[in-house]
Amino acid sequence: MSFARHIHVAKDGNDQDAGDGQAPYLTINKAASVADPGDTVTVHEGVYREHVKPVRGGNASAPIV
DSSP: OOOOOEEEEOTTOOTTSOOSSSSOBSOHHHHHHHOOTTOEEEEOSSOOOOOOOOSSOOBTTBOOO
16 A cells, blocks of 8 residues: 655755655656655745656546645
8 A cells, every 4th residue: 555645846956855845856847757646746936947747647536736
């Protein structure tokens, strides 16, 4: 059984970090590439100039938000 994660993205992050609140990712694309159904992605304040295409989508019972 897997647990939903809370993934963070921030302008001072690093895509090599863990993607959590203490060590956020830098890009929305990195978060989208690792997010699974049921996960939450928080994009912190900033301007992100990127085209985002998630690898996976959520579903009715486990959306990615």
